[in-house]
Amino acid sequence: MSEEKKHIEQLSKKDIEQQIIDTLKTVYDPEIPVDIYEMGLIYEIQIDDDLNVVIQMTLTSPSCPVAESLPEEVRQKVESLWSVKSAKVELTWEPAWDKDMMSEEAKLELGFL
Numbered sequence: 001m002s003e004e005k006k007h008i009e010q011l012s013k014k015d016i017e018q019q020i021i022d023t024l025k026t027v028y029d030p031e032i033p034v035d036i037y038e039m040g041l042i043y044e045i046q047i048d049d050d051l052n053v054v055i056q057m058t059l060t061s062p063s064c065p066v067a068e069s070l071p072e073e074v075r076q077k078v079e080s081l082w083s084v085k086s087a088k089v090e091l092t093w094e095p096a097w098d099k100d101m102m103s104e105e106a107k108l109e110l111g112f113l
Contacts, residue, residue, distance in 0.1 A: 013047045016083045020045055020053065023077050029059075029066060034109050036074070040101025043092065051085040053078055058097045067091075 024037040036042060036057070044056040055074060059067055071089040079087035099112060107113045 011083055016047055016051065016053075016081075017045055019081055019083055020047075020055075020078055023081060024055075024074065027070070027074055027077060029064070029070065031065070032060070032110070034102070034106040036070070038103040038106040038109075040103065040106070041097060051083065053084050053087045054090060055087065056090045056092055058092055060097055062093060 021037055024042055025035045027036045028034070029036060029039070029041075032039065039060070041059065042055060042057050044054075046054040046056075048054075055078065057071065057074065059070065064070070071091055075087045075089045078084055078089075099107070102110070102112070104113065
């Protein structure tokens with residue numbers, strides 16, 4: 001068994017989810033100075049037993065100028081993690097995003113508090 005495989009087996013799904021969240025916090029909508037995780041754009045992170053990841057996310061609006069590129073950036077960054085076998089991003093509009101989904105940190109950064 002390879003060292004990498006042993007190391008992965010020692011990680012829990014919770015550890016992998018935290019790695020994914022840390023990675024998502026490096027992705028920004030170019031028009032908003034807050035990362036997509038703190039913005040509340042990530043609805044769900046699913047990790048199966050084979051370390052395939054499905055991320056359900058939304059955008060601030062269906063006409064968002066990065067509607068094509070942002071989900072692909074998320075997929076590529078998450079898939080590049082050594083602890084992830086594959087990544088898929090599903091875009092959803094339900095429930096519709098609103099500013100109440102932002103973290104307190106994001107609201108403070110954007111002047112909503």
